[in-house]
Amino acid sequence: MSSYKRTNYEEIIERAAGPRNFLQVLSGPRQVGKTTLAQQAKEGLSFPCHYVSADDPTLRDVSWIEQQWEIGRYRTTQDSNSHEALLILDEIQKIPHWADMVKKLWDQDTLKGLALKVMLLGSSTLLIQAGLAENLAGRFEVLPVRHWSYAECSDAFDVSLEEYIYFGGYPGAMPLIKQPQRWRRYIIDSIIETSLSRDVLLTTRIHKPILMRRLLELACHASGSIFSFQQIIGQLQDSGNSHTVAQYLHLLSEVGMATGLNKISSKPASKPSSPKLQVYNTALISASNTYSLEAAQENREYWDALVQSSVGAHLLNATMGSSIKILYWKEGNNEVDFVIQQGDEILTIELESSFKKYNTGFDAFSQEFKPKRRFLIGETGIPLQEFLLTPVDSLF
Structure with missing residues (x-):
């Protein structure tokens, strides 16, 4: 199944490869393959990507997000052509106050003109939506990941x-x-x-x-x-x-x-x-x-x-x-x-x-x-x- 590419795979690749205008959010029910799609996008893009999951129960601090973000910023220096990279943060809702930190780091990169693109996803749709609505208004696009047809x-x-x-x-x-x-x-x-x-x-x-x-x-x-x-x-x-x-x-x-x-x-x-x-x-x-x-x-x-x-x-x-x-x-x-x-x-x-x-x-x-x-x-x-x-x- 991991090798099968769903019908929205091309849209996800197109969004990730496009201009850095918005955070890209994969949103959908549990067990429909959001993580698989994100990992396939990582493999399908021509520029550097950093995928990481906050699934580890010991991760309870927004400093973890900062650490991963710095790795993403470093990845932009590895692309000699466009100096861009993609940071994929999975299970992001498991970090308390994650949206505040994402907003801070995203706005920093926007001011600096850094081409670090960011994709967010997680298993709890309601928690993701709450963080987006409260802290990241105007900064994100949602890519629906539906039940399989x-x-x-x-x-x-x-x-x-x-x-x-x-x-x-x-x-x-x-x-x-x-x-x-x-x-x-x-x-x-x-x-x-x-x-x-x-x-x-x-x-x-x-x-x-x-x-x-x-x-x-x-x-x-x-x-x-x-x-x-x-x-x-x-x-x-x-x-x-x-x-x-x-x-x-x-x-x-x-x-x-x-x-x-x-x-x-x-x-x-x-x-x-x-x-x-x-x-x-x-x-x-x-x-x-x-x-x-x-x-x-x-x-x-x-x-x-x-x-x-x-x-x-x-x-x-x-x-x-x-x-x-x-x-x-x-x-x-x-x-x-x-x-x-x-x-x-x-x-x-x-x-x-x-x-x-x-x-x-x-x-x-x-x-x-x-x-x-x-x-x-x-x-x-x-x-x-x-x-x-x-x-x-x-x-x-």
């Missing part, structure tokens, strides 16, 4: 469409898919629990951690379902309020686990719409349920829901960091599975299933919103495999 998993691991729908796209878990129980434990222990405990509960003031856990469990068991906030509170058997649930859904979205899709509306909403729960990676669903791949395919209702979640995850991940919105629509019995909005342009995505061969929701939807294009995914429309291989921005 079907095209990438097929190329790198030779997984089938059905395997991708069921096992999702965590690269570290791919060698375990022939051992389902071991794979399930890896997803639960190394991804779900680690993301919750280290990325959310330890970095943000969470007054109801049990509610947060139950909310993620609900999203994994009911991805694709629409609930009002009061229904969610009832499902979770909690006395919380809709604001708390909305906040927790936002945090789960920030760490790339689950979100609540908003309903498209032609008028400003007076209150938040009922969210449509959606995971970012179907591995979270399969690991949270007891169905094997074979049993999941035999249960048509369950499999159809998993396919819908796979399409939703594809849309969310493909549009991460862009101006494209992924929404849904439902009025009474009329429903459109996914609505893609970019500016004034609207597209609809509908999925065929064993129980829904034709959806009358589009006719009602089109009267109000006049969508530019309509896509039907399934036997009588675009094959699912073809759709998952299609870049979302090309649909416009």
Whole structure:
């Protein structure tokens, strides 16, 4: 896997090789290959690079950042042509007050005209974002590192469409898919629990951690379902309020686990719409349920829901960091599975299933919103495999 270059590798190389205008920040969920991409960039650039990680638990002082920065500055003297170098700081969020020191050193180099470029990354997205927002405003660009697409998993691991729908796209878990129980434990222990405990509960003031856990469990068991906030509170058997649930859904979205899709509306909403729960990676669903791949395919209702979640995850991940919105629509019995909005342009995505061969929701939807294009995914429309291989921005 380390030799496989993801689709955003060239963009990272282009940013690193370009002018030193901003700090470059690789941001994304856990276990999607941010470190691998950074190390590949180090090998792919023609000028000197210094990669270092703050993963050592004994490193607790910003003086470590200064030491590594000085090495990066020294590397610029080794490039006789442009006198430039790249410093890559991994797991930077583990150093207390890291953002203050990075700001100080970056501004020093800017004043001196030193061509030391800097790339930052870390496993805790929320901690990285907090440091950037508080101390480094106007000094950075974010390069989103998304969950792996079907095209990438097929190329790198030779997984089938059905395997991708069921096992999702965590690269570290791919060698375990022939051992389902071991794979399930890896997803639960190394991804779900680690993301919750280290990325959310330890970095943000969470007054109801049990509610947060139950909310993620609900999203994994009911991805694709629409609930009002009061229904969610009832499902979770909690006395919380809709604001708390909305906040927790936002945090789960920030760490790339689950979100609540908003309903498209032609008028400003007076209150938040009922969210449509959606995971970012179907591995979270399969690991949270007891169905094997074979049993999941035999249960048509369950499999159809998993396919819908796979399409939703594809849309969310493909549009991460862009101006494209992924929404849904439902009025009474009329429903459109996914609505893609970019500016004034609207597209609809509908999925065929064993129980829904034709959806009358589009006719009602089109009267109000006049969508530019309509896509039907399934036997009588675009094959699912073809759709998952299609870049979302090309649909416009």
